[in-house]
Amino acid sequence: MSSIPALLRDRIAATPDAEAYRVPSAGGWESMSWREVGDRVRGLALGLAKLGAGPGKRVSILCSTRLEWILTDLAVLATGAATTTIYPSNTAAESAFVITDSGSTIVIAENDDQVAKLRSVQKELPDVTHVVVIDGSPSDDGWVVTLESVSTGEGDYDAMVDAIAEDDLATLIYTSGTTGRPKGVELTHDNWLYTGEAVAKLNLISPDDLHFLWLPLSHSFGKLLEVVMIHIGVPTAIDGRLDKIAENLGVVKPTIMAAAPRIFEKIHNTVTATVRREGGAKLKIFNWARATGIRVARARQAGATIPLTTRVEYALADRLVFAKLRDRFGGRIRYFISGAAPLSMEMAEFFDAAGLTILEGYGLTESSAGSFLNRPESAKFGTVGPPLPGTEVRIADDGEILIGGRGIMRGYHGLPKETAEALEDGWLHTGDIGELDAEGRLRITDRKKELIKTSGGKYVAPTYLEGKIKATCPYVSHVFVHGDRRNYVTALVTLDMDVVKPWAQAEGLPEDPRELREHPRMREEVQKAVDQVNAEQASYATVKKFAILADDFAVETGELTPSLKIKRKAVEERYGETLDSFYEG
The missing domain is CATH 3.30.300.30 (ANL, C-terminal domain)
Known part of the structure; x- marks a missing residue:
């Protein structure tokens, strides 16, 4: 396997008629098979190649999480070009910086609003030959063309895919810049292929699962999930609208969902505040159920035997409170995956008590997002689990976490000094402080620069x-x-x-x-x-x-x-x- 497009081709050959993606439509949700995905990607890739996408080129995607993000990403990669991701919330100036710094010559924009953003800085984008709009209109000057108009093309698609090498650049993701100017993280096809292979080895996910994706695909966590699901052949329901998450969970009934801790905090706080407001017997029952559930969760964490009386109490608490909470998520969640920021112990215990175990993981954009993950059978709250297969870890003398392995970035785009500092001695210096427990699970105590x-x-x-x-x-x-x-x-x-x-x-x-x-x-x-x-x-x-x-x-x-x-x-x-x-x- 040498590239993400080759991975997709293998997935189509293995399970052509299996469900790949599910998207909201006027009549509910519509499904698309892997074969149909392949047809769409092939047409788009040949159309984008005609516009100038190809080896050594970069194409920026300025779009929210939706099916077209994934299809255009896969099409860009199939031409031999690399995808540059831009958050749809970025300002015109921030977008212009990413586009020019990456050297993008084509930009795929979600709608006319995003096109207007680009128009406002068009003079700063002299190398951009075309803007391809997903939901919008073409322009009279030819700078803006529609996605539909480039969805077909002629050429040898398989030859394009075969020419891609594993160490070719696949993605430029600009770090969100908590401390200064964003840096473009260069991730190769092999970086991403590694994450798919590593997660598959854990046997956590199967084609029988249904994955719900709302995370920003502009973020490395979202991109990791895209590749992992192709590798394993897991169907994914996609809708990036944050205000629709709760409603979608009840309708789609997924078995797996990844999220940032803020989403779990929001759910917890909404439930807690609602019960507090209702007061009376409901509040007493909720507080009793919560205390009982957390007692059970802590016993499980400690590997202690749960007394019969506690098991009986927990069964009642589950029926009265926790089962209703699980129903909010569709009633089929096997587990959540949390990343991007630390998950508090309180959130981990509450959701575990409710039968909604959260597997916390850890990674940086510079490590292709996935480096550590708790396993269901040995999840330890307060840790991000052991390394993924193939990832190496060291703790420096000052407590900094160092990571090695195939998932580590090629470097920062155009920044050799910063690259040398981040990859000193061949290890990625994360800037996070942590320690390993006796079972090899990583506990992160804080950001080195934020203590x-x-x-x-x-x-x-x-x-x-x-x-x-x-x-x-x-x-x-x-x-x-x-x-x-x-x-x-x-x-x-x-x-x-x-x-x-x-x-x-x-x-x-x-x-x-x-x-x-x-x-x-x-x-x-x-x-x-x-x-x-x-x-x-x-x-x-x-x-x-x-x-x-x-x-x-x-x-x-x-x-x-x-x-x-x-x-x-x-x-x-x-x-x-x-x-x-x-x-x-």
């Missing part, structure tokens, strides 16, 4: 505290813990208005977040969570002061990366005055 060192010389892990506070107060959306070179730790808190609004209505409180954030009742709820978390921490790690912000952090406003991680530098710059005020006087 807070107070003016008293004490180190504090901010993401740990942030996760604890979010899990303790269902009304909280994001928490930003601050205190580097300060004499104590403080925090910024944002509200999840989807959860807060019904509670505020029931309590007779203002629904405008600008008024609500200053209300004593709102502060009291957050203060209770902060106090509860503080009680478990060393004094130097306790949050002494906090402020509730009027606006939530968002990708669009620059405080979050597209994978929903906080851009710490951006938050510090935007809310610098508020943070400074914590330390005045």
